[in-house]
Amino acid sequence: MADIAFTNPFRPGAGHMPPYLAGRQSETGEFLKLLSQDIILENMVLTGLRGVGKTVLLDTLKPLAMQKGWIWVGTDLSELASISEERLATRLIADLAVVTSSIVLQSEEVLGVGFRPESQCVERTLDFETMMKLYQQTPGLVSDKLKAVLEFVWPYIQKEQKCGVIFAYDEAQNLSDHAAKEEYPLSLLLDVFQSIQKKGIRFMLVLTGLPTLFPKLVDARTFAERMFRVVFLDRLNEEDSREAITKPIEDHQCPVRPGSGDMIKIIIEASAGYPYFIQFICREFVDVLLQARETGAKTVSIPLSNIIRKLDTDFFAGRWARATDRQRELLTVAAHLQTAESEFMARDIVEQSKELLEKPFSSSQVTQMLAVLSNAGLVYKNRHGKYSFAVPLLGQFILRQLKQSS
Numbered sequence: 342m343a344d345i346a347f348t349n350p351f352r353p354g355a356g357h358m359p360p361y362l363a364g365r366q367s368e369t370g371e372f373l374k375l376l377s378q379d380i381i382l383e384n385m386v387l388t389g390l391r392g393v394g395k396t397v398l399l400d401t402l403k404p405l406a407m408q409k410g411w412i413w414v415g416t417d418l419s420e421l422a423s424i425s426e427e428r429l430a431t432r433l434i435a436d437l438a439v440v441t442s443s444i445v446l447q448s449e450e451v452l453g454v455g456f457r458p459e460s461q462c463v464e465r466t467l468d469f470e471t472m473m474k475l476y477q478q479t480p481g482l483v484s485d486k487l488k489a490v491l492e493f494v495w496p497y498i499q500k501e502q503k504c505g506v507i508f509a510y511d512e513a514q515n516l517s518d519h520a521a522k523e524e525y526p527l528s529l530l531l532d533v534f535q536s537i538q539k540k541g542i543r544f545m546l547v548l549t550g551l552p553t554l555f556p557k558l559v560d561a562r563t564f565a566e567r568m569f570r571v572v573f574l575d576r577l578n579e580e581d582s583r584e585a586i587t588k589p590i591e592d593h594q595c596p597v598r599p600g601s602g603d604m605i606k607i608i609i610e611a612s613a614g615y616p617y618f619i620q621f622i623c624r625e626f627v628d629v630l631l632q633a634r635e636t637g638a639k640t641v642s643i644p645l646s647n648i649i650r651k652l653d654t655d656f657f658a659g660r661w662a663r664a665t666d667r668q669r670e671l672l673t674v675a676a677h678l679q680t681a682e683s684e685f686m687a688r689d690i691v692e693q694s695k696e697l698l699e700k701p702f703s704s705s706q707v708t709q710m711l712a713v714l715s716n717a718g719l720v721y722k723n724r725h726g727k728y729s730f731a732v733p734l735l736g737q738f739i740l741r742q743l744k745q746s747s
């Protein structure tokens with residue numbers, strides 16, 4: 342029987358490819374446009390709130406780029422918060438080596454990389470060791486060394502008839518310059534790519550991350566403003582949300598169907614079109630439908646409040662627990678603002694705190710705490726100096742917590 346093999350298709354989870362990737366055509370189109378540049382003038386920043394679908398979209402861009410003759414390298418930078426310039430350079434070379442290590446060097450080129458004559462008889466390839474050797478023997482700063490390696494590699498990529506190389510880094514908001522340690526890995530990345538791109542080398546950056554990412558790049562180097570096309574991934578519109586819900590149910594021949602259109606509407610409304618929430622609610626809901634079928638129940642309604650409670654534990658609670666008491670107070674004040682789910686100013690929080698708290702916040706406290714919360718990935722400051730929650734629907738979660746505890 343077909344339905345015995347049926348497994349719930351919905352996949353709430355960081356980086357898990359959804360059963361159907363809804364929408365995102367215009368964002369994909371932006372990326373394809375960037376691929377058609379002759380000289381790389383613009384790189385891509387793919388940004389958006391937590392769980393909006395940055396990682397899975399990045400995963401779908403990879404085969405598209407490869408079909409068009411590009412090489413794709415890169416990793417997830419979540420673990421590299423305090424990376425040094427040297428480590429970043431090594432990281433880039435290691436990533437590149439994955440795809441270049443089968444390229445064989447000519448013997449005179451082997452000498453150029455500093456291998457002794459006797460090693461000529463051994464076939465040398467453009468692997469990590471070869472590139473690091475060239476890196477180490479190049480005099481100057483880390484940026485000079487890294488540029489030397491990338492410039493050395495480029496003609497080989499051309500010989501392989503490839504269009505260029507995409508360096509794709511997820512969670513790139515973790516990259517930071519550290520003036521105190523005199524380590525500037527973020528500036529290094531921007532300097533090196535700007536310099537090699539000017540020389541016509543087709544190595545392109547695709548950086549994804551929270552909305553703090555782009556301001557961070559511009560803070561590091563003002564030219565970053567012109568160097569990147571920023572694609573902001575938003576929640577799905579109603580039509581795309583509907584498809585994200587209904588297509589997997591149809592395509593996977595789910596043995597039970599949500600009855601009325603109302604249920605779909607309820608899910609769209611509760612998720613507000615945010616992809617992670619759609620996957621989460623749908624997964625729970627399909628489980629309920631399947632159970633109802635087993636027990637022979639005739640009608641099924643969505644146990645929305647139970648699902649939301651589970652969502653609160655699974656998605657929000659961990660992030661909330663990491664905030665200090667005073668930070669939570671500030672976020673709670675922000676959650677009471679009418680514009681909590683869009684954007685607010687530091688002074689709105691100051692004003693609102695006078696109404697809600699015995700010990701209201703001063704303006705300098707708010708500014709300072711928002712900066713800390715921004716580093717923690719809970720809020721972000723947009724280019725007009727206004728703040729938003731970096732976690733979708735955080736305000737609603739906070740208000741639910743308050744209700745429960747009162």
Ligand SMILES: Nc1ncnc2c1ncn2[C@@H]1O[C@H](COP(=O)(O)OP(=O)(O)OP(=O)(O)O)[C@@H](O)[C@H]1O
Pocket residue numbers: 352353354355356357358359360361362363364365389390391392393394395396397398551585616617618619620
């Ligand atoms: N276009 C889409 N249609 C349907 N589901 C989607 C879509 N995009 C993402 N999802 C689902 O949303 C969830 C979150 O996706 P993803 O991990 O890519 O988000 P993210 O923006 O990278 O989040 P984070 O900021 O936490 O890294 C996953 O469960 C994924 O399957």
Ligand SMILES: [Mg+2]
Pocket residue numbers: 355356395396397511
């Ligand atoms: Mg992600």
